[in-house]
Amino acid sequence: MNHRLVIALPLAAVLALPALAQTTSSSQDQTQPAAAQTQSSSTDSTGGNATGKAPLAAPSREGFWGRVNPFARKKYVQRQTEPIRDRVNELDELTAGNSKQIKDVDSRATAGIKLASDKADAADQHAVDAGNKATAAQQSAQQVTSRVQNVENVVSNIDQYKASNQTEIRFRPGQTVLSKNAKDALDQMATSVKGQRGYIFEVQGFSSGKGQTAITTSQKMAESVVRYLVLTHEIPVYRIYLVGMGNAPVASDDASKTKRINGGRVEISLLKNDLEQLSSNGGAPAMTGDQSQQPK
Numbered sequence: 001m002n003h004r005l006v007i008a009l010p011l012a013a014v015l016a017l018p019a020l021a022q023t024t025s026s027s028q029d030q031t032q033p034a035a036a037q038t039q040s041s042s043t044d045s046t047g048g049n050a051t052g053k054a055p056l057a058a059p060s061r062e063g064f065w066g067r068v069n070p071f072a073r074k075k076y077v078q079r080q081t082e083p084i085r086d087r088v089n090e091l092d093e094l095t096a097g098n099s100k101q102i103k104d105v106d107s108r109a110t111a112g113i114k115l116a117s118d119k120a121d122a123a124d125q126h127a128v129d130a131g132n133k134a135t136a137a138q139q140s141a142q143q144v145t146s147r148v149q150n151v152e153n154v155v156s157n158i159d160q161y162k163a164s165n166q167t168e169i170r171f172r173p174g175q176t177v178l179s180k181n182a183k184d185a186l187d188q189m190a191t192s193v194k195g196q197r198g199y200i201f202e203v204q205g206f207s208s209g210k211g212q213t214a215i216t217t218s219q220k221m222a223e224s225v226v227r228y229l230v231l232t233h234e235i236p237v238y239r240i241y242l243v244g245m246g247n248a249p250v251a252s253d254d255a256s257k258t259k260r261i262n263g264g265r266v267e268i269s270l271l272k273n274d275l276e277q278l279s280s281n282g283g284a285p286a287m288t289g290d291q292s293q294q295p296k
Contacts, residue, residue, distance in 0.1 A: 219244025
């Protein structure tokens with residue numbers, strides 16, 4: 001019996017030691033939150049950290065078994081590691097939040113840069129368009145100025161006709177009928193003015209004889225020429241000026257001498273001004289119905 005008692009007492013002491021160590025550790029765990037709360041208050045007063053909580057405090061005592069308790073229970077281990085897990089999770093959340101904010105800032109900055117670049121490109125394009133329009137306007141103004149000057153020159157010389165072509169038709173004495181050669185010459189002159197403006201025909205008739213008889217004969221020969229031009233080639237009458245010169249002397253190569261002719265003849269002169277040139281340059285104004293009936 002005594003032998004059994006001697007063996008049981010040491011065994012009970014050995015079994016009691018873990019419980020005592022567990023109790024000591026529990027008391028230390030209860031004192032740690034108070035110390036952590038005190039340290040948290042002091043940390044908050046100094047500014048805090050990223051999580052807004054005080055850092056984990058190291059245990060002030062290592063306990064009976066030191067840092068490693070071979071007889072620690074699962075709940076004890078969970079209580080020891082739970083603060084660490086919470087801090088790790090908070091750190092992960094903070095890291096994820098910071099990464100998201102960085103991405104948001106980066107995306108907004110990229111969008112802002114792209115928007116500014118697009119606006120700059122649009123402004124450059126507007127500037128180029130404005131420059132092109134200004135150049136086109138300047139060219140148009142120069143063209144208008146040139147046309148106005150051309151019109152002014154033409155208008156100032158509208159009554160200045162210049163001889164363009166001239167032909168002569170001869171008649172036998174006492175005849176006023178056009179020969180085939182005369183008609184061919186008139187056809188050639190009339191064809192050259194088809195669709196043109198700013199021209200007139202000057203028809204002068206000359207006849208041998210004296211007095212009013214010569215004038216009448218010369219006028220009839222000139223009228224035959226005018227009649228052919230009007231009926232055959234539809235030359236407007238207002239573009240033809242007719243005059244019977246009778247037996248008026250004809251200027252010769254020698255200005256000091258004049259000569260008279262035998263029989264009859266008609267001189268046809270084609271005279272032009274600068275109106276046709278203005279029309280070919282696109283600067284002539286459109287003519288109304290009333291204006292087209294007036295000689296140019």
